[in-house]
Amino acid sequence: MKKRTMLKTIVMAAGSMMLIGSAAAQTEQDAIMMNKNQLCGGFMYNHGSWKDYWEGTLKRENLNLGTVTAQSMMFMANYGITDNLNIMAGAPYVWTHASAGTLHGMKGIQDVSVTLKWRALNFKFANNDKLAVYAMGGISTPLDNYVIDFLPLSIGLGSTNLTGRVMVDYLHNRFFATAWGSYIFRSNVKIDRDAYYDEELHNSNEVKMPDQVNLQLRTGYRGRYLIAEALLTQLCTLGGFDITRNNMPFPSNQMNSTVAGINFKYTLKQLTNISLLAGANYTIHGRNVGQTTAFNGGVFYAFYTKKSSRKPTNNLQ
Amino acid sequence: MSMKRNNIFAGACLVLIAAGIFACNKDINDRTADLPALQPASADEDAGTWKPILLTSADEFTVAAPIPTNAPDYVAQINEIKATQANLSDEEKEIVKYWSAGGVLRWNEILRELVAKHNLPPYQNDDGTYPIPSAANPLAYPLFPFANPPYASRAYAYVSAAQYDALVAAYHYKALYNRKSPYNVDSSVQVLIPRNTLPSYPSEDAVIAGAAVEMLKLLFPGDQDYIQMKAEQHKRSRIVAGANVRSDIDAGEALGRAVAQKFVARARTDRAGAAVGNPEMWKKLEDDCIARGEEPWYSLETPRRPPMLPAFGKVKGFLCDSLTVIAFRADPPPSVTSGKMKEETQEVYDFIANPTRERTKIVHYWADGVGTSTPPGHWDAIAAEDFIGKNYSEVRWARNFALLNMSLMDAAICCWDTKNFYFNPRPSQLNPAIKTLTGVPNFPSYISGHSTFSGAAATILSHLVPERAAAYEEMANEASLSRMYGGIHYRSDCSAGLSVGRKVGNMAVDRAKTDGAD
Numbered sequence: 001m002k003k004r005t006m007l008k009t010i011v012m013a014a015g016s017m018m019l020i021g022s023a024a025a026q027t028e029q030d031a032i033m034m035n036k037n038q039l040c041g042g043f044m045y046n047h048g049s050w051k052d053y054w055e056g057t058l059k060r061e062n063l064n065l066g067t068v069t070a071q072s073m074m075f076m077a078n079y080g081i082t083d084n085l086n087i088m089a090g091a092p093y094v095w096t097h098a099s100a101g102t103l104h105g106m107k108g109i110q111d112v113s114v115t116l117k118w119r120a121l122n123f124k125f126a127n128n129d130k131l132a133v134y135a136m137g138g139i140s141t142p143l144d145n146y147v148i149d150f151l152p153l154s155i156g157l158g159s160t161n162l163t164g165r166v167m168v169d170y171l172h173n174r175f176f177a178t179a180w181g182s183y184i185f186r187s188n189v190k191i192d193r194d195a196y197y198d199e200e201l202h203n204s205n206e207v208k209m210p211d212q213v214n215l216q217l218r219t220g221y222r223g224r225y226l227i228a229e230a231l232l233t234q235l236c237t238l239g240g241f242d243i244t245r246n247n248m249p250f251p252s253n254q255m256n257s258t259v260a261g262i263n264f265k266y267t268l269k270q271l272t273n274i275s276l277l278a279g280a281n282y283t284i285h286g287r288n289v290g291q292t293t294a295f296n297g298g299v300f301y302a303f304y305t306k307k308s309s310r311k312p313t314n315n316l317q
Numbered sequence: 318m319s320m321k322r323n324n325i326f327a328g329a330c331l332v333l334i335a336a337g338i339f340a341c342n343k344d345i346n347d348r349t350a351d352l353p354a355l356q357p358a359s360a361d362e363d364a365g366t367w368k369p370i371l372l373t374s375a376d377e378f379t380v381a382a383p384i385p386t387n388a389p390d391y392v393a394q395i396n397e398i399k400a401t402q403a404n405l406s407d408e409e410k411e412i413v414k415y416w417s418a419g420g421v422l423r424w425n426e427i428l429r430e431l432v433a434k435h436n437l438p439p440y441q442n443d444d445g446t447y448p449i450p451s452a453a454n455p456l457a458y459p460l461f462p463f464a465n466p467p468y469a470s471r472a473y474a475y476v477s478a479a480q481y482d483a484l485v486a487a488y489h490y491k492a493l494y495n496r497k498s499p500y501n502v503d504s505s506v507q508v509l510i511p512r513n514t515l516p517s518y519p520s521e522d523a524v525i526a527g528a529a530v531e532m533l534k535l536l537f538p539g540d541q542d543y544i545q546m547k548a549e550q551h552k553r554s555r556i557v558a559g560a561n562v563r564s565d566i567d568a569g570e571a572l573g574r575a576v577a578q579k580f581v582a583r584a585r586t587d588r589a590g591a592a593v594g595n596p597e598m599w600k601k602l603e604d605d606c607i608a609r610g611e612e613p614w615y616s617l618e619t620p621r622r623p624p625m626l627p628a629f630g631k632v633k634g635f636l637c638d639s640l641t642v643i644a645f646r647a648d649p650p651p652s653v654t655s656g657k658m659k660e661e662t663q664e665v666y667d668f669i670a671n672p673t674r675e676r677t678k679i680v681h682y683w684a685d686g687v688g689t690s691t692p693p694g695h696w697d698a699i700a701a702e703d704f705i706g707k708n709y710s711e712v713r714w715a716r717n718f719a720l721l722n723m724s725l726m727d728a729a730i731c732c733w734d735t736k737n738f739y740f741n742p743r744p745s746q747l748n749p750a751i752k753t754l755t756g757v758p759n760f761p762s763y764i765s766g767h768s769t770f771s772g773a774a775a776t777i778l779s780h781l782v783p784e785r786a787a788a789y790e791e792m793a794n795e796a797s798l799s800r801m802y803g804g805i806h807y808r809s810d811c812s813a814g815l816s817v818g819r820k821v822g823n824m825a826v827d828r829a830k831t832d833g834a835d
Contacts, residue, residue: 062622063619064617064618064619100619101617101618101619102617102745102751102752102753102756102757102804103752103756104672104752104753104754104804105752106668110554145674146674146695147674147677147681149681150681150754164604167649186344187343188345191681192677192678192681192682192685192687193681193682194682194698195429195689195690195695195698196433196688196689197430197433197434197688197689197690199427200430201429201430201433201690202347202349203348203698204345204346204347204348206345206346207345208343208344208345209343219369244437244688245437245440245458245460246437246438246439246440247437247687247688248687248688248756250688301746304817
């Protein structure tokens with residue numbers, strides 16, 4: 001059976017952090033594969049902002065920050081090594097701003113991520129429903145020595161992350177449901193000062209970053225040209241500490257969030273190499289993070305790197 | 318490549334990643350967590366003759382003669398050590414290892430930790446005013462204290478000075494009574510720390526702990542559980558280590574407490590309690606500045622926060638009397654309307670308009686702002702790491718920390734006197750386009766606190782550890798410039814601050830030359 005191809009839906013997991021724009025491209029978060037020898041690349045813009053945040057579990061505003069905004073422009077690419085094995089990479093440029101107070105915004109290239117995505121199982125039922133199981137391994141690491149310890153205006157947390165993820169996708173007619181869980185191992189980070197207090201004093205510039213677990217449910221319509229989906233994402237930090245009263249946030253805080261969102265992707269009928277993406281999400285609940293509202297949009301181009309008998313299209317199925 | 322082989326490849330990658338997760342060690346490297354036991358290069362057995370700070374003489378507080386080492390009660394105390402050592406837990410060994418690095422060092426670290434924990438500005442009231450922490454109710458919000466830089470400088474100074482005076486007294490009685498260490502009385506007592514010939518009564522460790530506990534009741538009244546736990550550990554470590562019998566400990570603790578009580582009495586009347594001021598005073602500082610034809614400092618916080626401890630310049634210093642504080646007051650800053658001030662504001666703007674990574678690193682390395690041990694704590698950490706290499710006796714550790722921390726406290730007094738005398742605005746007030754790379758401190762600009770602290774610290778440390786003088790000078794200059802790079806101080810704040818700081822530091826040098834320890 002001829003496989004259909006498509007673009008990845010790429011959405012920054014915007015703003016569930018104290019910093020916004022922690023660039024977790026969701027190419028590795030959806031149940032869609034590139035065909036063998038197909039390359040897809042594009043740019044995604046994200047705008048996330050918050051006025052309220054959770055200081056530990058206490059929700060508050062901060063008149064000396066006003067609204068904190070992070071924007072990013074991310075380049076993403078995805079290549080089909082085989083129909084069942086894709087490699088993808090991305091890196092964002094991030095810039096931040098606080099609308100009140102005196103603190104200076106930050107900007108710079110954040111973390112590069114590379115993910116290997118393997119479709120381990122692709123089962124078709126008698127009624128044409130499909131069940132697929134995916135396993136993914138990824139690494140992300142800072143491309144630049146950016147400032148970590150200036151939250152909430154830092155552009156990233158600076159750790160090198162190894163992510164392992166298992167995903168299950170079920171397709172019925174053109175409606176789908178996807179669920180995944182991932183474990184994120186985070187390396188320690190080094191900050192610019194040589195002592196800090198979390199719940200005790202450390203005479204060190206090294207900060208132990210607790211690992212994280214990330215879970216997501218997504219469901220919606222996956223048609224030939226249009227994908228429309230709703231998402232619910234839960235991030236849990238396995239350790240870390242709460243921001244104390246009126247303190248500044250710190251990279252190793254226990255940052256948790258529950259984020260709801262919607263995504264759309266539309267592939268042009270006349271020029272199926274090109275797809276347009278748009279999405280929005282909102283942090284429903286959190287701990288040591290901002291209550292972010294985020295919007296994003298992007299454009300992607302897909303083509304075969306080798307001559308293929310397949311049609312150079314982005315048709316969906 | 319077949320798809321199957323690719324699948325195997327992908328699977329192998331995932332396994333490798335998973336293996337990586339378990340292979341990595343996330344323990345952080347703490348610079349003083351794993352120190353060797355203190356082995357003083359010199360015992361400083363004559364330290365009982367050194368000049369105390371507040372005590373009229375080393376024997377101002379009496380320590381009773383110890384019971385002889387052949388008395389049954391003493392033998393019982395030796396047996397307590399032996400019984401303890403017969404069954405050592407890992408925790409007990411850990412406690413010995415931790416405290417044997419040096420009691421003065423560890424209590425300084427504990428104090429830095431308490432300062433960092435408490436260095437948090439209170440959140441505003443609903444009506445836009447700010448609550449003031451109350452020593453009488455330290456556990457209610459806002460927690461007492463708000464350990465800001467002036468408060469912290471005073472805390473470091475009192476604890477260090479009290480420990481020094483208590484140790485001078487202790488060394489006096491050590492020489493007077495000359496009681497041997499338990500392991501020199503009974504050779505079957507194990508010794509878990511380096512042996513020395515210093516008489517063990519009263520225990521210098523218990524003196525240090527006793528003085529700290531008594532001082533910290535005043536300074537950090539809401540953290541008594543933690544402080545008492547540390548003190549118990551400290552005292553116990555000496556029995557576990559075979560270094561002191563219980564009567565050494567008891568006499569030392571009592572002496573440490575008695576000496577510290579004299580410092581507590583001084584602290585209660587050193588005018589720090591009034592340093593926070595009141596609305597009339599805050600208004601007057603502003604009005605006086607306007608009357609001089611200048612633009613006064615305004616808080617850049619929302620809602621506007623009263624200036625931090627504006628009457629701290631009136632606090633009674635250890636090195637500088639009130640006339641000296643006035644004599645050290647910096648000359649006036651450039652008028653806010655002058656071309657010079659315009660130039661300096663532009664210079665600050667140029668620094669923040671395009672911050673380099675290197676400059677931002679310098680800003681953050683020296684920021685020592687909210688939630689840190691403050692600039693005085695940072696200088697204590699710098700000093701501690703140099704003192705570790707010098708193998709000082711406990712009494713010399715205390716003496717050098719006392720000299721450093723009295724300099725830092727008096728630097729705060731002189732700096733706050735100047736700040737609130739001129740009440741000069743911050744760069745971001747004169748040019749709101751100046752966005753800062755660290756928080757803007759909530760008090761007037763002229764002169765820079767970091768520069769004053771650093772000038773004082775570098776001066777006294779250069780006297781104490783002369784081979785590091787060039788490094789201290791370089792650090793002080795960098796700390797000073799960091800405030801300009803960060804967009805929160807003008808160049809004249811920084812240069813005048815360094816200069817005032819050096820004057821204060823020289824007062825400590827003068828004392829050091831005549832205290833009998835040099």
